[in-house]
Amino acid sequence: MNLAITDVRLTPILVADPPLLNTQGVHQPYTPRLIVEVVTADGITGVGETYGDAKYLELARPFAERLKGHQVSDLNGLFTLADQVAVDRSRVENAVDVGGLRGVQTADKLRLSVVSAFEVACLDALGKALGLPVHALLGGKVRDAVEYSAYLFYKWADHPEGIPAEKDDWGAAIDPAGVVEQARRFKERYGFTSFKLKGGVFPPAEEIAAVRALAEAFPGHPLRLDPNGAWSVETSVEVARELGEVLEYLEDPALGTPAMAEVAERTGVPLATNMCVTTFAEIKEAFTKGAVQVVLSDHHYWGGLRNTQQLAAVCRTFGVGVSMHSNTHLGISLAAMTHVAATVPNLHHACDSHYPWQSEDVLTERLTFEGGKVAVSDAPGLGVELDRERLAELHRRWLDDDGALRDRDDAAAMRIADPEWVTPSMPRW
Ligand SMILES: O=C([O-])C(=O)C[C@H](O)[C@@H](O)C(=O)[O-]
Ligand SMILES: [Mg+2]
Numbered sequence: 001m002n003l004a005i006t007d008v009r010l011t012p013i014l015v016a017d018p019p020l021l022n023t024q025g026v027h028q029p030y031t032p033r034l035i036v037e038v039v040t041a042d043g044i045t046g047v048g049e050t051y052g053d054a055k056y057l058e059l060a061r062p063f064a065e066r067l068k069g070h071q072v073s074d075l076n077g078l079f080t081l082a083d084q085v086a087v088d089r090s091r092v093e094n095a096v097d098v099g100g101l102r103g104v105q106t107a108d109k110l111r112l113s114v115v116s117a118f119e120v121a122c123l124d125a126l127g128k129a130l131g132l133p134v135h136a137l138l139g140g141k142v143r144d145a146v147e148y149s150a151y152l153f154y155k156w157a158d159h160p161e162g163i164p165a166e167k168d169d170w171g172a173a174i175d176p177a178g179v180v181e182q183a184r185r186f187k188e189r190y191g192f193t194s195f196k197l198k199g200g201v202f203p204p205a206e207e208i209a210a211v212r213a214l215a216e217a218f219p220g221h222p223l224r225l226d227p228n229g230a231w232s233v234e235t236s237v238e239v240a241r242e243l244g245e246v247l248e249y250l251e252d253p254a255l256g257t258p259a260m261a262e263v264a265e266r267t268g269v270p271l272a273t274n275m276c277v278t279t280f281a282e283i284k285e286a287f288t289k290g291a292v293q294v295v296l297s298d299h300h301y302w303g304g305l306r307n308t309q310q311l312a313a314v315c316r317t318f319g320v321g322v323s324m325h326s327n328t329h330l331g332i333s334l335a336a337m338t339h340v341a342a343t344v345p346n347l348h349h350a351c352d353s354h355y356p357w358q359s360e361d362v363l364t365e366r367l368t369f370e371g372g373k374v375a376v377s378d379a380p381g382l383g384v385e386l387d388r389e390r391l392a393e394l395h396r397r398w399l400d401d402d403g404a405l406r407d408r409d410d411a412a413a414m415r416i417a418d419p420e421w422v423t424p425s426m427p428r429w
Helices: 054-065 076-083 107-130 176-190 204-217 233-243 257-266 280-288 305-317 331-343 388-400 410-417
Strands: 005-016 030-040 045-051 145-147 150-153 195-198 223-226 247-251 271-273 294-297 321-324 373-375
Touching: 005 054, 005 388, 030 054, 030 107, 030 388, 045 054, 045 107, 045 331, 054 107, 076 107, 107 305, 107 331, 145 331, 150 176, 176 195, 176 204, 195 204, 204 223, 204 233, 233 247, 233 257, 257 271, 257 280, 280 305, 294 305, 305 321, 305 331
Parallel strands: 150 195, 195 223, 223 247, 247 271, 271 294, 294 321
Antiparallel strands: 005 030, 030 045, 145 373
C-alpha cells in the first residue's frame, strides 16, 4: 500500500445560497467554497471542503504544493507543514471575521481552516485505502446517527430583483408567523425536532415574539436564539429573563468573554458560543470566568476532526457542554461533521447545519436527514462520492464571476437592497 500523496486538486466553486438574514446583512446569492482532493500513489482520492474566499485560497495553494510525497496517514505532519506557510497580515488585522460571524481572526485560525479540509481529505483517502470509515479512524462511533437542529433564518422570499440568483421554495420569513411556518417545513421535510433561530436581525422584542411563537407551536422542543453578539449585556439579560423558560441555550447574546461572563452571572440560561471561544487559546479565560456553558465546535476553524475531539475532551474536563456550529457548507463537510460527531461521547446537543439551505451539492448523492438525524456511514472513508460534472459546473460559475462573489460579504449583499446599509456597530441593541 502506497499512501504517499502524488497529486492535490483545489477547486474553488460558487454555490447557490438563499437570502438569509443575519446581523451583518444578508447572504449573497452565491457563496464560495473550496473543494480539496488528495490523490495517493495507489490512485485513491480523498475529498475535503472548507471556506473558499480568497484568503483561504491564497493559503491552500502553497500548502498543497508542500504535500507531494506526504503520507495521508501523517495527519500531525499537516500542521507542521501549515506552519511553514506565511499568512498575509492584512488578512487578519480586523478583530472579527467580517463575513463569517465566527470570532477573532488570527493567522493560526486561518491556517487551521485550510488544514481542516486537507485533514478530512487525508482521512477519507486513508479510510478508503484501509477499507474503514472515517469514524473508525477517529476511534469508533458511539452512536449510529447524529442529530441536527433546524437552522431557522429570517429570510426574504427572493434575492433583490435584477441580480442573478437561483429561486428557492422556502418563501419569506420576516415575522413570528413566517418563522413558525419555516420551522414547520423543516420538521415536515427533515424531521428536525430542535430549532435554532438566527437572531440579531430585528429589535429584540420581535425576536422574543418569534421564539415565543415557536415555543407555542412546538411545545417541549429545544429552542435556541443566536444574535451573534448583537446585544448589550443589559439587553442580553433582559432577553434571557423573557425567554429563560423556553430556551435550551442562548447563543452569543453579547460580544466577547467579559460581556458573556457578566450575562452568565446574571441569568440562569445556559450560554453557548461560536464567537468568544473559537480557538484553544480562548478557552482558559472563558471557562474560568464561567462565561459559556456550551461551546459550538466546528471542525473547519478548530483545525479538523481530531482537534474537534480534543476540544470536546477539554469541555468534558471543565463540565462545559459541546454542540456544533455551521456556516454554509456542502455534503462533504456534512459527512465529516457526522463522522466526528458520532465519536464524541459528550455531544448532547443537536448539531447546527446549513445543509438544508443548500440546493446544490458536488456529490453524486445528497446526504439525507431522517427524523432530524444523519445516519453514520460505515462505508470506507467519508462514504461520499464526488460528482465531477457538477463540480466542474460550479467551478465554471466561480471562473465566470468578476470577483464580486468570490469573497463572502453579507453587508455588500444588503447594500444592493439598501444602499445606506453599513455593517452595524456592536452592540446593536
Ligand atoms: O452560529 C453562528 O453564529 C453562525 O452560524 C454564523 C453564520 O455565519 C450564520 O450566521 C450565517 O451564515 O449567516
Ligand atoms: Mg452562533
